[in-house]
Amino acid sequence: MMKRLLFVLITCTALWAQAEDLIVSNIKKFGSEDSFSIRVSNGEIVEIGALSLEEAHVIDGGGGYVTPGYIDSGSTFGIEEVGLSTRAEDQKYEGEAMGAGFNPSLAYHAGSSIAPSLLAEGVTHVFLKPEIGKDVFAGQGTLVSLSGQTVPGKSTAVFAYLGERGRENAGNSRAAALQRLLLGLEEARLFVRKRRAYESGSLRELAFSYQDLVALADVITGQKKLVIYVDRASEIESVLAAIEPFDINIVLMGAREAWKVTEAIVSSNTPVILNALDNLPLSFDRLGARLDQPKLLQEAGITFAFMTENLYSDTRMLSQAAGVAVSYGLRWQDALNAITLNPALIWGEEGLGSVEVGKNATFAVWDGDPLEVTSKTTLIVIDGKLINRKNRQDLLKERYQSLGDGGAPYVYR
Amino acid sequence: MLRVFLLLFAAWSVTAAPFDSTYQIPISPPTLIQGATILTAAGKQIAQGYVYFRDGKIVDVGVGDWQGDPPANLREIDGSGRWLTPGIIDVHSHLGNYPAPSYESHRDGNEATAPVTAEVWAEHSVWPQDPQFPLALAGGVTSMQILPGSANLIGGRGVTLKNVPGRSVMEMKFPGAPHGLKMACGENPKRVYGSQDKSPSTRMGNVAGYRQAWAEAVAYQQSWVEYEASVKLAKNDTDKESKSMPMRDLKLETLVGVLEGEILVHNHCYRADEMAVMIEISKEFGYSIAAFHHAVEAYKVADLLAANDICAAVWADWWRFKMESFDGIKENIALVEKAGACAVVHSDSAWGIQRLNQEAAKAMAAGNRMGLGLNEANAIRWITINAAKALGIERITGSIESGKAADLVLWDGNPFSVYTKTTQVFIDGALRYDRAQGLKPVTDFELGHRSAE
Numbered sequence A: 001m002m003k004r005l006l007f008v009l010i011t012c013t014a015l016w017a018q019a020e021d022l023i024v025s026n027i028k029k030f031g032s033e034d035s036f037s038i039r040v041s042n043g044e045i046v047e048i049g050a051l052s053l054e055e056a057h058v059i060d061g062g063g064g065y066v067t068p069g070y071i072d073s074g075s076t077f078g079i080e081e082v083g084l085s086t087r088a089e090d091q092k093y094e095g096e097a098m099g100a101g102f103n104p105s106l107a108y109h110a111g112s113s114i115a116p117s118l119l120a121e122g123v124t125h126v127f128l129k130p131e132i133g134k135d136v137f138a139g140q141g142t143l144v145s146l147s148g149q150t151v152p153g154k155s156t157a158v159f160a161y162l163g164e165r166g167r168e169n170a171g172n173s174r175a176a177a178l179q180r181l182l183l184g185l186e187e188a189r190l191f192v193r194k195r196r197a198y199e200s201g202s203l204r205e206l207a208f209s210y211q212d213l214v215a216l217a218d219v220i221t222g223q224k225k226l227v228i229y230v231d232r233a234s235e236i237e238s239v240l241a242a243i244e245p246f247d248i249n250i251v252l253m254g255a256r257e258a259w260k261v262t263e264a265i266v267s268s269n270t271p272v273i274l275n276a277l278d279n280l281p282l283s284f285d286r287l288g289a290r291l292d293q294p295k296l297l298q299e300a301g302i303t304f305a306f307m308t309e310n311l312y313s314d315t316r317m318l319s320q321a322a323g324v325a326v327s328y329g330l331r332w333q334d335a336l337n338a339i340t341l342n343p344a345l346i347w348g349e350e351g352l353g354s355v356e357v358g359k360n361a362t363f364a365v366w367d368g369d370p371l372e373v374t375s376k377t378t379l380i381v382i383d384g385k386l387i388n389r390k391n392r393q394d395l396l397k398e399r400y401q402s403l404g405d406g407g408a409p410y411v412y413r
Numbered sequence B: 001m002l003r004v005f006l007l008l009f010a011a012w013s014v015t016a017a018p019f020d021s022t023y024q025i026p027i028s029p030p031t032l033i034q035g036a037t038i039l040t041a042a043g044k045q046i047a048q049g050y051v052y053f054r055d056g057k058i059v060d061v062g063v064g065d066w067q068g069d070p071p072a073n074l075r076e077i078d079g080s081g082r083w084l085t086p087g088i089i090d091v092h093s094h095l096g097n098y099p100a101p102s103y104e105s106h107r108d109g110n111e112a113t114a115p116v117t118a119e120v121w122a123e124h125s126v127w128p129q130d131p132q133f134p135l136a137l138a139g140g141v142t143s144m145q146i147l148p149g150s151a152n153l154i155g156g157r158g159v160t161l162k163n164v165p166g167r168s169v170m171e172m173k174f175p176g177a178p179h180g181l182k183m184a185c186g187e188n189p190k191r192v193y194g195s196q197d198k199s200p201s202t203r204m205g206n207v208a209g210y211r212q213a214w215a216e217a218v219a220y221q222q223s224w225v226e227y228e229a230s231v232k233l234a235k236n237d238t239d240k241e242s243k244s245m246p247m248r249d250l251k252l253e254t255l256v257g258v259l260e261g262e263i264l265v266h267n268h269c270y271r272a273d274e275m276a277v278m279i280e281i282s283k284e285f286g287y288s289i290a291a292f293h294h295a296v297e298a299y300k301v302a303d304l305l306a307a308n309d310i311c312a313a314v315w316a317d318w319w320r321f322k323m324e325s326f327d328g329i330k331e332n333i334a335l336v337e338k339a340g341a342c343a344v345v346h347s348d349s350a351w352g353i354q355r356l357n358q359e360a361a362k363a364m365a366a367g368n369r370m371g372l373g374l375n376e377a378n379a380i381r382w383i384t385i386n387a388a389k390a391l392g393i394e395r396i397t398g399s400i401e402s403g404k405a406a407d408l409v410l411w412d413g414n415p416f417s418v419y420t421k422t423t424q425v426f427i428d429g430a431l432r433y434d435r436a437q438g439l440k441p442v443t444d445f446e447l448g449h450r451s452a453e
Helices: A002-020 A115-119 A163-168 A174-193 A195-200 A210-220 A233-246 A258-267 A293-300 A315-327 A332-337 A341-346 A392-400 B002-014 B132-138 B187-194 B203-233 B237-242 B250-259 B272-285 B302-307 B332-338 B352-369 B376-383 B385-391
Strands: A021-027 A036-041 A044-049 A057-060 A065-068 A070-075 A123-128 A137-145 A157-161 A225-230 A250-254 A272-274 A304-306 A363-366 A377-382 B031-039 B045-054 B057-063 B075-078 B083-086 B088-093 B141-146 B154-162 B180-184 B264-268 B289-293 B311-314 B343-345 B408-411 B422-427 B430-434
Touching: A021 A065, A021 A363, A021 A377, A070 A304, A070 A315, A070 A341, A115 A123, A115 A315, A115 A392, A123 A315, A137 A174, A137 A210, A157 A163, A157 A174, A157 A210, A163 A174, A163 A225, A174 A195, A174 A210, A174 A233, A225 A233, A233 A250, A233 A258, A258 A272, A258 A293, A272 A293, A293 A304, A293 A332, A304 A315, A304 A341, A315 A332, A315 B352, A332 A341, B031 B376, B031 B408, B083 B088, B088 B289, B088 B311, B088 B352, B088 B376, B088 B385, B132 B141, B132 B352, B132 B422, B132 B430, B141 B352, B141 B385, B141 B422, B154 B250, B180 B250, B187 B203, B203 B250, B203 B272, B264 B272, B264 B385, B272 B289, B272 B302, B289 B385, B302 B311, B302 B332, B311 B332, B311 B385, B332 B343, B332 B352, B332 B376, B343 B352, B343 B376, B343 B385, B352 B376, B376 B385
Parallel strands: A021 A057, A070 A123, A157 A225, A225 A250, A250 A272, A272 A304, B031 B075, B031 B083, B088 B141, B180 B264, B264 B289, B289 B311, B311 B343
Antiparallel strands: A021 A036, A036 A044, A065 A363, A123 A137, A137 A157, A363 A377, B031 B045, B045 B057, B083 B408, B141 B154, B154 B180, B408 B422, B422 B430
16 A cells, blocks of 8 residues: 555656656857756746756757747738638638627637647747728737647737728728728727616617627727727828727737838837838838838837738748848847737737746747748747647658658658 | 742841840949859859959959959959859749739739630730839849739740839840740639639649640641741742731740740649649640749659759748648758759749848758758859759859859848848849949839838
8 A cells, every 4th residue: 555655656756747847958048158948847937047957857958049939920820721722711701790809719720730830930829810801890819829739818909900901891991991990999988888778778779799899898998909900101190199089009010101100109109010021012001111110110119029911921931020120220139029028018928928937938949040041940848848840841841852762652651 | 029028038037026125234344343252153152252244244253362454444342241142033023014012903914814825925014113123133133034923824925034124124124035934733723714614623624725725836836837838849939929828826826936945834833743744745745844833842743853854943931822832841942952953942922032042041941951961052053043044044144154144142141141131233244233322223103202201
C-alpha cells in the first residue's frame, strides 16, 4: 500500500514538473549577445535570466532570438480556408438579417491546416476580420490564438466600412454610409437606455435588428471597440468629428491617408491598423498611400499595429511588412511593437505582446533577425505550451525533395 | 505587274512593322561604378569590383579598380558599401493593363469574351501613365513583360517593356524582344466561361479548347504554305494573280507565330498534372513552352521542366488564395533550381513587383534551410538572367557582362534583405531613378492631386 502511494506520488511529481514548468534556455534578445533562459509555469512567464535548469523540462533555444508571438491585426485566417471556394469561406455574411451582429468567430476553424504554416512564421494570434456583406456594419472581430486548442474568446470589436466599400452598401454614397453608421450608434444608445421598453415592445420601431443592437450596445457601453475601415484623409476627419459625441472607443483600419490628419487622430487618441506594404494609389481615397506612413505616425505619437488584410498579402508576410517599415524609417523596436505589444493593447489582451515576467508565455524563437525575410522560427510557445509547427507544406516538401530517385511512389512516402 | 508586286514587297520589308518600338536610348556620360559588391548573374559574387559602361552598354566588369583610360566626361559613382546587380526583370506583370486607380474603366487586361482571343495584344491596353510604373522602378525593375489576364485559354500577345516613361507604348517597348503568348490552365478559364454555361466549364474542356485552336492554326499555316508554293509555281503573272491569297486571320496569325518560333508561350499553370498535360499538347502541335507562370507545384515536376527546358515562374510564398494554389511551398524555387531547371521569381502584382529581391531572398532562405547551399549569386539569377531567358532577351540584358545593356541597380546593402533599398537604377546606361537626389519619373496622373502631397 505504502509502496503504491509512493509510486503515485513520484509519478505525480514527474508529471507536475513536465506539465507545469518549461524552460527555454540559451536564447537572446535581438541586438544583444547576452544569453538567458525563460521559465514558464502555468502558462505564464515566471522567471527570465540565468536560471537553474533543474526540475523543469528544458528546451535548448540554440542561441536564437526571442520575440513575443506575432499578432496579425486583420486577417481572415480560420474563417477562410482557401480563396475562391465559397464553401470553405465564412468571413462574410450576405444575408439581410444582420450586420453588426454577425459574429464570424463562431465559425473559427481551430483545426485549420493553415495554422501550422503561419506559426512557422511566428504568428501566434490573428484578429479575425469580417469582410463586408450587405450592410455598412460587417460584423464582429475577435482575437484568436493559433494554438489549435482554443475556442475563440469573446468578440471585442464591431467593424464598419466607410469609403468605397461602405458606400456600395449604403445606396452608393459615402455620405449615406456615414449616416448609416451614425444611425446605428444612435439606435444602440437608445436601446441601451430603454432596454426594458424595447423588450416589452413599447419602444418605437428601430431600423436595426435585435442582433445588431446587442452588438452595438457593447460599443456604446465601452465593452467593444468600433473598428472603422476608412482611407481618405477628409473622410477620417469627418468620421472622427461625427462620432466624438458618442464617447466610444474606436480604431481606424486601412487609414492610408492617416499621415495627413495626424492631429485629429492624436487628439481623439485613436489607434490605427495599417497594411504597411500597401502604397498603391488604387483609388482616389488612397492617392496618399505611402510606405513611410508608419514612421510618420510614430513621430506624431499615434499607436498603430499592422495587418496583412487579405489572402494575397498573406499572414505569412506580417514580419516582412514590419521589416519594410524599418527600411522606410521606423525604428526596429517600434516595428516589432506594431506586431506584438501594440495589437495586444489595442485588442485588450494585456497578457500578450511582450516577453516579461508575469505575462502570458507566448513567444517565438528565431534563427536570425526576427523581422528579416530570410529568418524563420525554430520554436513557438503559446500559453506555456510548446507548439508543433510541422505543417502540410513541410510534408509536401519532404515528399517531393528527391524526384526520380527510384524510391517508393510519391503517395507512399 | 510583277514590278508592282516587287515594289510593294520591298516597301513592306523596309518599313517598320506596325507598333514597333520607337524607344531611343538617351545620351548619358560614360560611367564608372567602383567599390561595390557585384552580383553579375553570370558567375560568382565579386567582393570589390567595378563596372564601366558607355553608350548604353557595359564595357568592362571586374575585380578591384578599373584600369581603363578615363574619358574626360566620366561620371564616377562610389559603390563602396553598396551592391550592384543587373536590372530586375519581371516576366509577369499587368502594369498599364490594370493601372491604378483600379476603376472599371481602367481594367483592360482580360478580353473575356471568348476563350481563345489570340488576336489581342496586351500592348494595346497599356496606359503609359500608370503611376505603378515608377513604383516598380524604385524597386529596381528595368524590364517587364505585360501579359493579358488569365480569363481565357489563350488570352493574346504579351509585350516586353523597358521601364521608361513614354507617351505611347511604342516608346516603352523593348527593342528586339519577341512577343509572348499568354495561355492559361485550370480554374480561371473554366470559371469565367463555365459560369456563363459556355465551354470550357471543366479542365477537360480547357484542353479541348487549346487543341482545337492549335489544329486551326496548323491548317491556317498550311493554307499559306500552299498559297506561297502555288505562287512560286505560277507560269506567268496572270496565273499568279489567279491564285487566291488566304485572308489574314489575326487570331491564327498569332498562333502561327508560336508554331514558327517567333512568339514565346507563357503558360499560366499552377498544378503539376496540368503542366504535364500542357507539355503533351505542345509536343502534339510542335511548339515550345518558354515558361509556366504561377507554377506553384513546379517542385513536383521539376525534372520534367528541366528535361523540356521550360522555366518555372513563381511567387516565393503566395498560397491558398484558390484551390489550385493550395500546395504552394516556400522551397519551390529552390527545388526547381536543384533539378537543373530555369527558376524565375515573378510578381503578377503591383505590390510584389516593388520587392522581387525580397521574394527571391525568401526562396533562397527556404532552400538553404533544407541544405541546398544556395547563395546570392544563385538567387539573383531568378530575377534577372533567368527571367531574361524566359522572355527571349537574355543575349541583350539580364547579366553584368561586357556587351550587354547597362541595365543596372545599385542597392544600399545586400539586396536579399528586407532592409535594403535601391539607391540608383540605370536603364541602358541612363540614370532613371536616384533615391537620394529625388530623381524619379512622375506620371501625368500623379500631377496636382492635393491628397498626395
